[in-house]
Amino acid sequence: MFDKELIKRISERLKKDNQTIAVAESVTAGLLQAALASATDASSFFQGGITAYNIGQKCRHLLVEPVHAIECDCVSGKISAEMSQHVCSMFASDYGIGITGYAARVQEKNINDLFAYYAIAFKGNVISTERISTDKDEGLPAQLFYAEQALRKLEEHLSEQKAN
Numbered sequence: 001m002f003d004k005e006l007i008k009r010i011s012e013r014l015k016k017d018n019q020t021i022a023v024a025e026s027v028t029a030g031l032l033q034a035a036l037a038s039a040t041d042a043s044s045f046f047q048g049g050i051t052a053y054n055i056g057q058k059c060r061h062l063l064v065e066p067v068h069a070i071e072c073d074c075v076s077g078k079i080s081a082e083m084s085q086h087v088c089s090m091f092a093s094d095y096g097i098g099i100t101g102y103a104a105r106v107q108e109k110n111i112n113d114l115f116a117y118y119a120i121a122f123k124g125n126v127i128s129t130e131r132i133s134t135d136k137d138e139g140l141p142a143q144l145f146y147a148e149q150a151l152r153k154l155e156e157h158l159s160e161q162k163a164n
Contacts, residue, residue: 001144002035006151011039011046013158014095021154022091023049024062024083026074027101027116031147047091052083062086062098073109075100077117077129084121084129096121099150101132103142114142118150120157128153 014021023032033049036042050061055074058064064074064082072079083098101116114136119129132149136142 002038003148003151004038006148006155007035007039010151010155010158011036011042013155014045015041017158017161019094020045020047020092021095021097022047022087022093024087024090024096024098025049025051026053026058026083026099027103028099028143028147028150029053031143032097032099032150035147035151047093050087050090058083058100061090073111075102075115075117077119077131080117080119081121081126081129084119084126085124088121088124094123095154096124097150097154099146101146103140103146104138114138116146118146118153120150120154122157128157 025032030051036046052058052061055069058074059066062083063086079100080098084096088096097120099118102111102114105112115133117131119126134142134145136145
């Protein structure tokens with residue numbers, strides 16, 4: 001289900017640098033947590049995660065700003081950034097990933113395209129945020145795509161850090 005080599009490269013880099021990661025998920029519903037936890041010796045770098053699936057839980061546990069959250073149905077770059085920052089402090093981790101979006105079309109809200117926003121924070125500061133779209137099928141195929149894209153972006157950042 002997950003790219004095992006990708007997970008291995010991320011875990012090796014985090015362990016080598018003695019760094020940790022935690023994740024705050026919505027649209028991926030725990031897939032990032034499952035992917036990171038599948039790595040060998042995951043407890044040496046993976047602090048854990050939270051799946052907050054609605055606005056109330058994102059505001060309560062991840063301190064997402066409620067007025068903006070209501071305005072955008074809790075799907076924006078700002079929301080993913082807040083999620084990534086707060087999961088760092090919640091789990092005392094070096095890195096945090098926040099991801100929110102749509103894995104299904106919502107006709108009553110005029111959401112006809114599948115997209116998500118993810119953000120990566122390092123020591124509480126957002127270092128990357130991006131909107132990703134997919135034409136995959138609704139549900140799990142879209143969720144897996146989003147999770148893999150966020151992990152690839154994390155690996156890209158870790159590789160850049162290695163080069164510096």
